[in-house]
Amino acid sequence: MKLAFTSCADPLDSPQQPVWAMIAAKRPDHLLLLGDQMYMDYGAGLNPGNGKPAEFDDLEFAAHMHHRYQSQWAAMQGSGLWQLPGLQVHGVWDDHDFAWNNSYGGAGPADADEDYDAHELPVPPRKQQISRHLFRQFFRHLRAPVYPANELTTEAAIARLAEDLRQPVFHSEALPAGAPEGRVVLAPGVNLLLTDGRSFRSSQERPHAQRTLLGRTQMDWLRRNIDDHAVSIIASGCTLDRNGELTNPECWSNYPDHDELKAFLALRPAAQVLLLSGDVHNTSLRDDHGPNLIEVVASGAARPMGNVILHDRGNHAVLEFGPTTIRVGRHEGEPPVHTWNSESLIDRASWRVLS
Numbered sequence: 001m002k003l004a005f006t007s008c009a010d011p012l013d014s015p016q017q018p019v020w021a022m023i024a025a026k027r028p029d030h031l032l033l034l035g036d037q038m039y040m041d042y043g044a045g046l047n048p049g050n051g052k053p054a055e056f057d058d059l060e061f062a063a064h065m066h067h068r069y070q071s072q073w074a075a076m077q078g079s080g081l082w083q084l085p086g087l088q089v090h091g092v093w094d095d096h097d098f099a100w101n102n103s104y105g106g107a108g109p110a111d112a113d114e115d116y117d118a119h120e121l122p123v124p125p126r127k128q129q130i131s132r133h134l135f136r137q138f139f140r141h142l143r144a145p146v147y148p149a150n151e152l153t154t155e156a157a158i159a160r161l162a163e164d165l166r167q168p169v170f171h172s173e174a175l176p177a178g179a180p181e182g183r184v185v186l187a188p189g190v191n192l193l194l195t196d197g198r199s200f201r202s203s204q205e206r207p208h209a210q211r212t213l214l215g216r217t218q219m220d221w222l223r224r225n226i227d228d229h230a231v232s233i234i235a236s237g238c239t240l241d242r243n244g245e246l247t248n249p250e251c252w253s254n255y256p257d258h259d260e261l262k263a264f265l266a267l268r269p270a271a272q273v274l275l276l277s278g279d280v281h282n283t284s285l286r287d288d289h290g291p292n293l294i295e296v297v298a299s300g301a302a303r304p305m306g307n308v309i310l311h312d313r314g315n316h317a318v319l320e321f322g323p324t325t326i327r328v329g330r331h332e333g334e335p336p337v338h339t340w341n342s343e344s345l346i347d348r349a350s351w352r353v354l355s
């Protein structure tokens with residue numbers, strides 16, 4: 001079984017996205033997208049400055065988001081991905097496709113009397129309805145010959161959206177539409193757990209103990225679904241901690257969920273967890289989080305900063321599950337300039353990286 005994954009693609013600043021053909025050439029059985037499937041803002045290039053979409057009215061917000069998803073759909077056509085027999089697509093979201101940079105849907109700042117800008121406050125329910133609708137539309141139409149026009153062109157159309165915002169958002173072709181739980185059996189003994197790291201996340205303008213990343217309900221669900229007799233792949237938009245990153249305040253370690261997950265795993269030595277994450281525009285493989293927790297980061301599918309040396313384009317990873325090992329292939333960069341490949345093996349018995 002072969003699983004390819006990546007995150008962070010900007011269809012406006014990087015409409016040519018060779019990453020998808022590179023992935024298709026590896027003929028994966030599963031493609032997992034870990035968020036920032038497009039960028040509502042970025043602060044450079046063709047997107048508005050970070051946080052600006054918070055100032056958009058709902059119609060403007062919907063039009064911007066629909067345009068980006070349609071452009072991203074176009075960037076993936078012709079890659080050969082949709083002709084792969086049996087390919088299943090799964091996805092979660094992160095901040096730039098949820099609403100704007102560092103956006104969240106949970107509890108706002110503790111000191112609500114302070115003057116906060118709109119982008120520092122929780123994403124309003126109406127905008128969450130729009131982004132849920134358009135996230136689902138994008139994934140449903142990946143293989144469609146034509147992308148649907150924007151339906152959200154009137155206030156009335158937006159008012160009719162009626163998702164239950166208490167349910168997490170994710171996509172999997174292996175699950176029925178609107179399935180309440182993102183648990184997918186990828187192969188015998190290999191489960192994929194799709195998390196929504198944005199809808200329930202709280203403001204960081206709260207004391208650490210009063211914050212949450214996944215929310216209580218989703219965290220309890222995750223604990224129930226980490227199985228002692230299977231590999232548990234946690235799909236997460238953001239990384240576990242900020243190791244190697246100068247500024248990554250969005251990671252798990254800034255929330256109590258991080259220590260809770262590690263404490264839980266310490267009591268479950270037979271669990272084998274593979275946390276796959278995105279967000280940071282590079283790739284890495286780490287087995288220093290604890291004895292039964294390995295993290296693989298694959299981010300920077302198509303996120304140009306005007307400097308190919310930064311390796312923020314073409315990045316992806318492929319996991320190939322064998323009976324005794326998992327081969328982890330990581331790729332950064334776009335040919336012909338400055339590409340980089342690495343291959344490592346995870347030993348399934350010891351749950352350590354061998355090479």
Ligand SMILES: [Fe+2]
Pocket residue numbers: 007008036096279280281
């Ligand atoms: Fe990103």
